[in-house]
Amino acid sequence: MVIAMDDIASIGASAVISASLKTSLHKSERQVPAICTHHLTKRYGKARGIEDVNLTVQQGEIFGFIGPNGAGKSTTIRTLLGLIRATSGDASILGLDYVRDRTRILEQVGYLPSEVHYYDGMRARDLLQYAASFYRVDCSRRAQELALRLDLNLNQKIEDMSLGNRKKVGIVQGLMHEPRLIILDEPTSGLDPLMQRTFFDIIREEQQRGATILFSSHILSEVQRICDRVAIIRDGRIVAVQSVSQLRQSAVKRVTLTLTNSNVAMARRMLTAMTGVRSLTVDGVSGDDAAAHTAVSSVSFLYEGDCNALVAALANLTLADIEIAEPTLEEVFMHYYQPTGVADSAGAVGSDSSAVTTDVSDSAGKSATSSSADTASTPLSASLRSGSAQ
Numbered sequence: 001m002v003i004a005m006d007d008i009a010s011i012g013a014s015a016v017i018s019a020s021l022k023t024s025l026h027k028s029e030r031q032v033p034a035i036c037t038h039h040l041t042k043r044y045g046k047a048r049g050i051e052d053v054n055l056t057v058q059q060g061e062i063f064g065f066i067g068p069n070g071a072g073k074s075t076t077i078r079t080l081l082g083l084i085r086a087t088s089g090d091a092s093i094l095g096l097d098y099v100r101d102r103t104r105i106l107e108q109v110g111y112l113p114s115e116v117h118y119y120d121g122m123r124a125r126d127l128l129q130y131a132a133s134f135y136r137v138d139c140s141r142r143a144q145e146l147a148l149r150l151d152l153n154l155n156q157k158i159e160d161m162s163l164g165n166r167k168k169v170g171i172v173q174g175l176m177h178e179p180r181l182i183i184l185d186e187p188t189s190g191l192d193p194l195m196q197r198t199f200f201d202i203i204r205e206e207q208q209r210g211a212t213i214l215f216s217s218h219i220l221s222e223v224q225r226i227c228d229r230v231a232i233i234r235d236g237r238i239v240a241v242q243s244v245s246q247l248r249q250s251a252v253k254r255v256t257l258t259l260t261n262s263n264v265a266m267a268r269r270m271l272t273a274m275t276g277v278r279s280l281t282v283d284g285v286s287g288d289d290a291a292a293h294t295a296v297s298s299v300s301f302l303y304e305g306d307c308n309a310l311v312a313a314l315a316n317l318t319l320a321d322i323e324i325a326e327p328t329l330e331e332v333f334m335h336y337y338q339p340t341g342v343a344d345s346a347g348a349v350g351s352d353s354s355a356v357t358t359d360v361s362d363s364a365g366k367s368a369t370s371s372s373a374d375t376a377s378t379p380l381s382a383s384l385r386s387g388s389a390q
């Protein structure tokens with residue numbers, strides 16, 4: 001059964017947060033990273049899963065984990081949680097060894113998989129009670145609060161629920177025990193904008209409580225909205241770890257020129273040949289088609305380079321207007337998303353040489369058994385019961 005998201009307005013901002021992790025944790029406990037991986041690698045037989053993933057997530061962060069389909073987000077998360085076994089490498093979660101201390105770790109982690117399978121015939125309430133039985137705290141009050149805010153009917157059978165409501169069940173299940181670390185694998189898929197807002201409110205409150213959140217997504221706008229830092233994964237490897245504000249302040253600018261039609265062909269020729277120009281479009285038409293487009297009057301491109309060189313080049317054109325704006329995160333990330341060696345239409349970027357990795361750790365990894373076995377994502381409570389990776 002696949003979980004997706006639904007939507008509803010936020011029901012008050014007064015979620016009662018019963019535990020304050022910030023005050024209850026010893027200082028030493030707060031100083032260890034929430035997640036630390038060393039050369040974590042998972043291969044599915046000969047196929048690539050993730051390669052040499054080095055990542056440090058500090059406690060209290062909302063940390064985004066971004067990458068296109070198949071990049072390795074779920075594999076990283078599932079390896080970390082021991083749902084699948086690493087081929088090599090090492091990791092610690094909240095200062096605990098991810099293999100040896102797995103049961104203790106799972107008690108302190110809330111996990112929302114991108115897909116969840118539930119037993120048929122179960123009401124949401126039954127499932128949550130079942131899941132709660134694995135944790136050593138009374139989750140009923142928090143589960144009720146979350147269900148109320150998410151407008152979730154706990155008495156409904158899960159199999160009768162919409163995809164969105166099933167996703168809400170997963171959210172409640174992942175958060176109800178007030179975990180120290182919350183791992184959300186594409187949590188907003190299927191959520192409408194109002195419900196996303198409620199969900200993000202809840203996540204921010206969890207952060208204020210002292211929890212750490214790892215948030216996997218390929219929707220850049222939501223990462224921009226909620227995360228402190230972001231790791232970008234591409235082809236199984238981490239290619240950058242940056243703060244959201246750093247990404248925004250990237251040197252790349254989005255330049256839009258408004259030109260008389262007689263200037264457009266010349267502008268296009270000049271800009272295509274210019275270093276640092278990429279993603280050139282003429283009135284929204286890219287590539288050669290643009291040249292034949294006689295009604296165009298707007299030329300837009302990304303520019304990464306010396307602004308004086310750009311101004312000097314533009315002095316050759318008669319401009320009706322010019323706009324220079326910050327690129328969207330989407331545009332910034334496209335740089336990292338492109339397959340190695342592939343340049344865009346203006347022949348600019350996309351090689352590994354530009355990778356920015358600021359969060360790499362060097363410890364030697366310890367070997368783990370290689371396994372090509374994998375399963376669909378599993379509620380953590382079930383993993384707590386089985387106690388072993390597959």
Ligand SMILES: Nc1ncnc2c1ncn2[C@@H]1O[C@H](COP(=O)(O)OP(=O)(O)OP(=O)(O)O)[C@@H](O)[C@H]1O
Nearest residue numbers: 044047048049067068069070071072073074075374
């Ligand atoms: N059980 C499996 N057996 C073989 N290959 C797998 C298996 N699970 C994942 N892979 C491969 O591992 C790579 C990473 O997949 P993963 O699901 O981790 O990516 P993702 O970033 O989570 O993608 P998405 O955004 O589409 O969920 C992909 O090439 C995928 O085909």
